[in-house]
Amino acid sequence: MIKTFGIIGAGNIGLTVARHLLKAGYKVIISNSKGPDSLKETILELGSGAIAGTAADAANADMVLLSVPWSQIGTLAALTDWNGKIVIDATNHFISYAPDFKVADLGGKASTQVVSAAIPGAQVVKAFNTLYFKILGLDPKEGNGNRVIFISGDEAATKKEVRQVIESLGFAVIDLGTLAGGSKLQEPKGAVANVNLLKLE
Ligand SMILES: NC(=O)c1ccc[n+]([C@@H]2O[C@H](COP(=O)([O-])OP(=O)(O)OC[C@H]3O[C@@H](n4cnc5c(N)ncnc54)[C@H](OP(=O)(O)O)[C@@H]3O)[C@@H](O)[C@H]2O)c1
Numbered sequence: 118m119i120k121t122f123g124i125i126g127a128g129n130i131g132l133t134v135a136r137h138l139l140k141a142g143y144k145v146i147i148s149n150s151k152g153p154d155s156l157k158e159t160i161l162e163l164g165s166g167a168i169a170g171t172a173a174d175a176a177n178a179d180m181v182l183l184s185v186p187w188s189q190i191g192t193l194a195a196l197t198d199w200n201g202k203i204v205i206d207a208t209n210h211f212i213s214y215a216p217d218f219k220v221a222d223l224g225g226k227a228s229t230q231v232v233s234a235a236i237p238g239a240q241v242v243k244a245f246n247t248l249y250f251k252i253l254g255l256d257p258k259e260g261n262g263n264r265v266i267f268i269s270g271d272e273a274a275t276k277k278e279v280r281q282v283i284e285s286l287g288f289a290v291i292d293l294g295t296l297a298g299g300s301k302l303q304e305p306k307g308a309v310a311n312v313n314l315l316k317l318e
Contacts, residue, residue, distance in 0.1 A: 120144055123175030125193070126184035129250040130207050131165070132146060134182055136254065137286045139166045145302060148175040150189070155240065172196050181191065182245070183208055183232065190235050203275055207217050207245040215267030220305055229300045231271070242270035242279045243300040247310050257287035262315030265289045269299030289316035 122138050124131045127149040135145045144166045147156055151171035160169050175181060176196035181204045183193070190208070192200075210228035213219040223231055229243040244266055245253065257264040266288045270276045280290045293299030293309070304309045 121146060121178045121180075123170070123178030123181045124184060125150065125172050125175045125181060125196075126186075126189075127159060128184065129187075130219045130245060130253070131182065131184035131211070132159065133250045134184065134207065134245055135163060135167065135256040137257070139163060141286045142166070144168075146170040146175045146178050148172040176202075179203075180205065180278075184245075186214065187211055187228075190232055193232075194235050198238070199236040202236075202239045203278060204236060204239045204241045205279060206232045206241050206243045209246050211305065218305065227296050228304055229296050233296065240270070240272045240275040242268050242276055243296065243303055244268045244279060244283060247303050247307075248313060249311070251312055259315055262317045263287060263289040264312075265291050265312075265314040265316050267291050267293050267299075267303050267309050267312075269296055269303060270295045271295050291316075 121144040124135050125148055127147045135147060138145050138248050146168055148170050156169035160167050173196045181202060182253045183204060184207045187208055187210045206229045210221045211218060212221050229241055233241040247267055266283050268276060268279060268290055276292060283290050
């Protein structure tokens with residue numbers, strides 16, 4: 118079982134996923150751009166199981182969550198040797214926010230393919246990027262159903278590991294296929310963007 122998650126990006130999405138992980142008993146290393154000292158209050162608020170680290174510390178954890186702004190993807194390569202590392206990409210390729218919400222022109226590539234190319238050798242699964250963080254932060258169990266997290270990725274074994282982790286947090290998982298195909302459905306304006314779905318038991 119995965120023990121320690123490295124969270125790169127300690128904002129809305131990073132901390133929301135961290136709270137779910139901690140509740141399920143995982144350990145998390147939280148990192149941002151300002152460094153561990155800036156995260157003292159955050160770590161106190163998160164409680165037992167959370168520590169602050171550098172982005173490189175987080176990149177060297179058992180499993181990594183990317184939750185940085187799109188503009189920061191180019192900073193990731195230098196953090197570690199990504200070869201073989203399991204990485205969950207929760208980013209979206211926004212280059213501006215309200216009111217225009219512009220996305221980067223990726224020449225037809227899926228944004229997670231671009232992320233994957235930026236961290237060579239990593240086994241990347243796209244997940245946790247389709248829901249507004251306040252919805253994602255709710256209890257995943259609602260009535261007799263479980264909130265759905267969509268995933269996509271190119272390695273079946275990696276997706277299986279990521280699926281097991283996400284299910285252990287109380288979510289249901291729907292696998293949309295490969296990065297080239299499925300992950301595009303998860304992108305802004307994609308078919309499952311902002312879709313808050315419950316899988317009934
Ligand atoms: N907000 C949502 O509801 C939502 C939903 C789905 C997906 N997303 C995606 O998730 C990503 C993060 O969004 P957010 O709303 O969580 O953003 P956010 O609240 O602005 O947080 C971004 C975090 O990334 C950190 N960061 C910035 N540059 C970094 C770097 N080079 N290395 C390490 N950490 C760095 C920031 O730290 P500093 O403050 O120290 O710079 C901050 O902790 C984006 O790609 C976004 O599109 C967001």
